[in-house]
Amino acid sequence: xxxxxxxxxxxxxxxxxxxxxxxxxxxxxxxxxxxxxxxxxxxxxxxxxxxxxxxxxxxxxxxxxxxxxxxxxxxxxxxxxxxxxxxxxxxxxxxxxxxxxxxxxxxxxxxxxxxxxxxxxxxxxxxxxxxxxxxxxxxxxxxxxxxxxxxxxxxxxxxxxxxxxxxxxxxxxxxxxxxxxxxxxxxxxxxxxxxxxxxxxxxxxxxxxxxxxxxxxxxxxxxxxxxxxxxxxxxxxxxxxxxxxxxxxxxxxxxxxxxxxxxxxxxxxxxxxxxxxxxxxxxxxxxxxxxxxxxxxxxxxxxxxxxxxxxxxxxxxxxxxxxxxxx
Amino acid sequence: xxxxxxxxxxxxxxxxxxxxxxxxxxxxxxxxxxxxxxxxxxxxxxxxxxxxxxxxxxxxxxxxxxxxxxxxxxxxxxxxxxxxxxxxxxxxxxxxxxxxxxxxxxxxxxxxxxxxxxxxxxxxxxxxxxxxxxxxxxxxxxxxxxxxxxxxxxxxxxxxxxxxxxxxxxxxxxxxxxxxxxxxxxxxxxxxxxxxxxxxxxxxxxxxxxxxxxxxxxxxxxxxxxxxxxxxxxxxxxxxxxxxxxxxxxxxxxxxxxxxxxxxxxxxxxxxxxxxxxxxxxxxxxxxxxxxxxxxxxxxxxxxxxxxxxxxxxxxxxxxxxxx
Numbered sequence: 215x216x217x218x219x220x221x222x223x224x225x226x227x228x229x230x231x232x233x234x235x236x237x238x239x240x241x242x243x244x245x246x247x248x249x250x251x252x253x254x255x256x257x258x259x260x261x262x263x264x265x266x267x268x269x270x271x272x273x274x275x276x277x278x279x280x281x282x283x284x285x286x287x288x289x290x291x292x293x294x295x296x297x298x299x300x301x302x303x304x305x306x307x308x309x310x311x312x313x314x315x316x317x318x319x320x321x322x323x324x325x326x327x328x329x330x331x332x333x334x335x336x337x338x339x340x341x342x343x344x345x346x347x348x349x350x351x352x353x354x355x356x357x358x359x360x361x362x363x364x365x366x367x368x369x370x371x372x373x374x375x376x377x378x379x380x381x382x383x384x385x386x387x388x389x390x391x392x393x394x395x396x397x398x399x400x401x402x403x404x405x406x407x408x409x410x411x412x413x414x415x416x417x418x419x420x421x422x423x424x425x426x427x428x429x430x431x432x433x434x435x436x437x438x439x440x441x442x443x444x445x446x447x448x449x450x451x452x453x454x455x456x457x458x459x460x461x462x463x464x465x466x467x468x469x470x471x472x473x474x475x476x477x478x479x480x481x482x483x484x485x486x487x488x489x490x491x492x493x494x495x496x497x498x499x500x501x502x503x504x505x506x507x508x509x510x511x512x513x514x515x516x517x518x519x520x521x522x523x524x525x526x527x528x529x530x531x532x533x534x535x536x537x538x539x540x541x
Numbered sequence: 542x543x544x545x546x547x548x549x550x551x552x553x554x555x556x557x558x559x560x561x562x563x564x565x566x567x568x569x570x571x572x573x574x575x576x577x578x579x580x581x582x583x584x585x586x587x588x589x590x591x592x593x594x595x596x597x598x599x600x601x602x603x604x605x606x607x608x609x610x611x612x613x614x615x616x617x618x619x620x621x622x623x624x625x626x627x628x629x630x631x632x633x634x635x636x637x638x639x640x641x642x643x644x645x646x647x648x649x650x651x652x653x654x655x656x657x658x659x660x661x662x663x664x665x666x667x668x669x670x671x672x673x674x675x676x677x678x679x680x681x682x683x684x685x686x687x688x689x690x691x692x693x694x695x696x697x698x699x700x701x702x703x704x705x706x707x708x709x710x711x712x713x714x715x716x717x718x719x720x721x722x723x724x725x726x727x728x729x730x731x732x733x734x735x736x737x738x739x740x741x742x743x744x745x746x747x748x749x750x751x752x753x754x755x756x757x758x759x760x761x762x763x764x765x766x767x768x769x770x771x772x773x774x775x776x777x778x779x780x781x782x783x784x785x786x787x788x789x790x791x792x793x794x795x796x797x798x799x800x801x802x803x804x805x806x807x808x809x810x811x812x813x814x815x816x817x818x819x820x821x822x823x824x825x826x827x828x829x830x831x832x833x834x835x836x837x838x839x840x841x842x843x844x845x846x847x848x849x850x851x852x853x854x855x856x857x858x859x860x861x862x863x864x865x
Contacts (some may be wrong), residue, residue, distance in 0.1 A: 217758060218744055218748040218758060218760075219710060219712070221747045222711065222739055222742055222747055223711070223712075223713075229712075248570075251570065251571075251783055252574055255574045255575055255787070256574055256575075270778070271778050273777050274776070274777025274779070275777075275778050275783075277770065277773065277774050277777070278774050278778065278781055278782060278783040279783045279784070280705050280784075281698065281701055281702045281705050281770065281783070281784030282701060282783050282784040282785075282786070282787030282788065283701070283704075283705050283708075283714075283715040283716070284700070284701040284704040284715045285787040285791040286716075286787065287716070288715060288716060379600070381603075382600055382601060382602075382603040382604060383600045385603045386599050386602050386603060389602075389603075395606075395607035396602040396607060397602070397603050397604075397605075399603075451596065451600065454593070454596065455597050457593070458589045458590065458592050458593025458594075458596070459589070459590050459593025459594050460593070462597050463597060464570055464594075464597045464598050464600070464601050465597050465598070465599075465600035467601070468574070468601030468604040469601065469604065471604070472604040
């Protein structure tokens with residue numbers, strides 16, 4: 215006897231196994247889940263796979279997200295520890311990584327994280343040979359380099375979330391001073407994500423009007439308005455938020471989802487993301503640092519050449535030298 | 542820069558969320574990413590957590606349409622809210638009786654509700670804290686607001702879980718499957734099998750025994766799964782957040798935009814489906830800017846009516862033991 219489902223539906227053809235815009239997220243900690251929920255609520259992907267080692271947590275998060283689907287456009291979601299689930303992904307987002315232990319050296323943390331990526335990256339590429347990789351795990355510039363080396367992919371297809379988030383924090387803090395919407399305030403932070411990031415003051419503007427035009431000393435040591443303090447706040451932000459609420463999640467989730475959207479929709483927007491910068495701004499080493507990049511379906515297609523001051527250039531080169539040493 | 546005119550929030554859509562636990566903050570993020578409100582205030586007692594969450598949310602604003610977000614422990618921040626969402630509540634302690642827990646939650650609401658209404662006399666209250674039907678009643682009593690303006694998130698999320706699980710069996714999108722769970726949010730919710738359909742084709746037309754004890758296809762297991770869901774999710778990941786957040790954000794949108802969509806939310810049901818006690822239970826309601834404007838009268842089976850009335854009686858008994 216036919217079941218109710220068979221009576222209801224007459225099949226015309228088999229549905230596709232994997233839809234066009236499939237995204238895999240590796241790591242379902244606070245950052246990974248914030249990325250997942252951001253992508254889901256903004257209707258960015260048609261299929262989402264979560265991968266981690268904690269089976270229970272994966273299952274619980276999957277169920278919880280699926281139970282909200284009646285309120286959104288449908289999206290196919292799967293979760294598990296088997297990388298075969300990630301097959302057919304256009305983009306794989308890697309958030310998994312170790313956190314710095316008390317008294318642990320930076321170098322030691324890097325080695326631990328490199329080992330974690332060794333277990334991950336080859337499997338992702340094996341199951342989705344045409345995928346792009348978006349690395350979020352910290353220290354992101356180093357991890358993006360490691361992921362690139364492990365993946366065998368062309369460098370344009372391995373991207374680090376980099377200073378996209380720092381730039382967003384920068385623009386928000388600038389927007390508070392200017393009292394206009396954050397996305398009407400423009401400003402770029404480049405270089406190394408974190409303590410030694412580089413704010414490009416010549417590019418900061420509202421409606422094309424630069425603080426440097428209104429205050430030529432803006433961002434320098436001679437600046438009486440202390441615009442430089444905003445950059446300091448950006449650098450402090452992550453530590454501050456971790457101190458206050460235990461971890462950061464929402465802003466990085468949004469940063470990653472906007473990059474995801476640009477890639478999946480080939481929108482060719484410009485974002486500050488970590489890319490291979492040997493030959494850029496006088497960098498001689500084979501390292502990844504953030505510069506404004508045009509992002510599309512095949513990864514990074516162009517790098518925007520900003521005119522940096524002598525100070526900004528040397529900071530970038532210094533970060534490159536440090537990274538190269540660790541690598 | 543030239544200043545043209547000073548700006549204060551006079552018009553616009555302001556929402557307050559009380560409680561920044563997992564549910565509250567997920568609701569906030571859900572509202573934010575879907576561009577549902579133009580202003581949002583988070584209120585709680587934990588100042589550090591509030592500040593950290595506020596900063597983290599604000600740092601994502603360049604990727605979204607701008608909205609004003611504030612946070613603090615002072616209810617004055619909530620002034621001018623069109624909608625106040627209450628997620629704050631106590632969790633059951635070891636060995637605590639249900640009545641004691643209910644009284645503790647009543648006391649918590651005593652501290653919250655009057656302040657919200659004081660600062661936003663025209664607001665609508667959306668209660669999420671569990672047990673939601675009981676606490677919506679408590680909130681109503683404490684608020685002095687007309688009953689149409691005090692709403693419980695109720696079985697909106699149960700219905701969403703129901704629709705998702707049905708969609709897995711039917712292999713169509715969850716939004717293309719219709720199904721309603723009403724009554725008490727949780728263990729004794731009532732699935733209205735006569736209302737389950739895809740493209741207007743009712744499950745009961747395909748299988749007249751669907752949902753009954755004679756059902757060979759065992760559709761009832763889906764309702765049992767819905768009830769188990771919350772416990773299962775808590776066991777697996779520690780707490781539920783995402784589905785609840787989406788449930789509440791979609792109710793928020795309906796209220797702020799006066800969409801007049803229909804959702805299963807907890808409302809005053811004395812006089813509905815034969816209920817005689819003054820209690821709040823979920824039925825499909827039309828939601829708008831002024832709260833609940835209509836209740837959809839479903840045709841329930843004798844069984845469904847009885848279950849509904851039984852929940853009402855149980856709730857009424859608990860309510861009568863509370864001290865306000």
